Amino acid sequence: MKLQVLQENLAKALLNASRFANQRAQLPVLGNIKLSTKKTKLQIASTNLEVSISISVGAQIEKEGEITIPAKVITELVSNLMPGTINIEAEKEQLKISSSGFSSTVSGMNTSDFPSIPQSIDAKTSIVLPKKEFLDALAQVSFATSVDESRPILTGVLFIFQKDTLILVATDGFRLSQKKIKIANLPKLDQVVLPRSPLGELSRLSEEAEEILFNLKKTDNQITFGINDTILSSRILEGEYPNFEKIIPKESTIKVEVDKDELLRAVKLASVFARDSANIVKLNINKGSVDVSAESSNAGNQKTKIDAKVTGEKFEIDYNYRFLEDFLHIVKGETVSMEFSSPTAPGVFGDPSDTNLLHLIMPVRIQS
């Protein structure tokens, strides 16, 4: 293998790829990044066996070939070089890197043990997702996934493909976030649950991209995203996603609309004391106002009154302030709506300016 490549391009690709190499893997080759040539491209690939990435970088190829190199070494080397052309030459299990005034020989490994990972995406069978809307929706949903590994299925985000609508759902069992995005000509696919980590990488990898390609291979249980020259693959989470539609309350007796920033400030103020008492804040809904209060047996107590549009009776409900805060952070509009039916049933939260967003939060039940 012999080629020339620009440092700027290579350094960026290596930086992205190195996040997926697993230094501590039992199999040493998994801590490596694979370099291979394909026509006029240098392909940089790595995997941790859950997720894999393959990035193509334009290069001048003199001789084809492939090699794997420890991720950390090559990334640190290349990122500290001066911008400009770098010469790369692989011979047997060694990689020679040189640029003006610099030369290095790095020990690598041959590629035979490196797992085969998807290096291209079939554009014909892929769905084209508008990047901005998709990533925005993902950000409004994926924070609600569970971190508890005892229920693996909840650590992922559910994708439901409906006529012209992609529905993203995530829940950890205490709250649920759902966002719908309109996408024209969506093919009929089964719903899938994708792990959160590759979805989080999407936003980092797609800074320059306009669109994201989405390709589902059910037989391989694999999902592939194409972002310009980057191919990101991940396994699909297996298991049955809980029937979330059933728990979305159909009707509610109390409806509240408040200013988002005011509520966020009130929740933050309440959190000062709530932290001492199991994160509980109390919402007291009165005519025309909502009182947000928290108390701690050691530190004291507080109460914030905010104006609100209220329909329904007087009502009282307890929440974990973290869930409220998380929700308020993803709301883009100026106001938020809250609907309740009983102090033990989930509250429905929404953004009146964005009807595609739905958020449920389970109240805290205080044993009395």
Next chain:
Amino acid sequence: MTIIDQKAFWHEILESVKVSVSPAIFSTWFTQTYLIGLEEINDRFSVQVGCNSSYVKTTIENRYFGLVQDSLSKSLGKSCDIAFIVKQNPESTLKEGVKPIPLFETNKDEETLSSFIKAKIKPGFNFANYAVSTSNQMAWAAAEAVAQNPGNAYNPLFVWGGVGVGKTHLMNAIGHAILDKNVDAKIYFCSGEEFTNDIVEGIRNKTTQSFRNKYRKLDCLFIDDIQFIAGKDAVQEEFFHTFNAVTGDGGQVVLTSDRPPSEIAKLEERLRSRFEAGLIVDISQPDFELRCAIIQIKTKERGIDLSMDTVQLIAANIDSARKIEGFIIKLITEAKLKNLEVTQELVQSLLGKGVEETGKGVRANPNEVVSAVAKYFSVGKKALLGQSRARPIALPRQILMYLLRTQLQLPLEEVGRVVGGRDHTTVMHAVAKISQILTSDVQIRQDILGIKNSL
């Protein structure tokens, strides 16, 4: 091969693979595999191997296929075809759902319960506690089909049969199953009489529209004892339109009646033809085996455990499901009040007191019973009431005493007097003996049924 064998077998294969590869490769790739299935086809084995991810699959397929194949062939003694499939090991996902999560688990029971109440379905009646035997198998199968696929299987489903054979139970069970699958299904259960009252009320309060909203938009309408609407013109007309509206929107209609549509007098022709367009099934009186099953289910629900002998004793002596229920209640109350254990003797003594306290059963005077028994067994009345203790006479005589005692509820002394002036202890013995024989002897059960019918 059982699951345990499969696991051990795959472990054995992996052990042999382990020898040939480095520990790191083994633990990275091979520990993520498991055996899905092993099948012998002709003289080859077809083996399905599950891999946790496609990376594992492609690596093993490309690099270690031969190795796995060698080990398998050696171990099985035949050549084999291997298919690798990306599928998570079911055992690793088993731990899912260990603990309930609040958002999904809360109020689930409450929710279903409230949906039951809304639909007026009795939650106690479901398929799980519905015993099936030849007498109701057809009806049960049809009901299951309707519950699985409401609106499509049989529409309408028309179940008819005598009292206490389980029509209402079956209908409730369909509703139960539908609600179990979908809490939000709009279903409603009412009797023909309630339906009538609703219409009358609607007409009186000028709220027929709300009546129509209530019934016509249902996914599933259950009407018990539909024969009550016969002869009521306005009700029949409203029902006709309701029926059309519900079935027209793909909804299911289930009806019960005490007789088939063709025999319901004063039923409008268009309704009759519609009923006949669906499936009409009948449930006959439960047979002995079914009664045994019913007794077991009912006693289990009430938390008592009867021995098989006792169950058979009750089943042999009581012939309808409702009476069985009544008898069990009586039995439990008796046992509780007197602080007795439920033994065969207790059951027998209760049976001996006569089951049919309502007097609904046989209404005949003792002489008619005597003649019926004599006629049935073709023995002379005189011989029957006489002194002979030969078997062909003595058994009919004991049956006669049993019938007089249990069906006519005559006092022991009176029975003795009717049957040729015998002692009350003789009667007691006869009753006990026949109730005992009934549990095991089909012939005698039929004899008694035959005599009862001839009365």
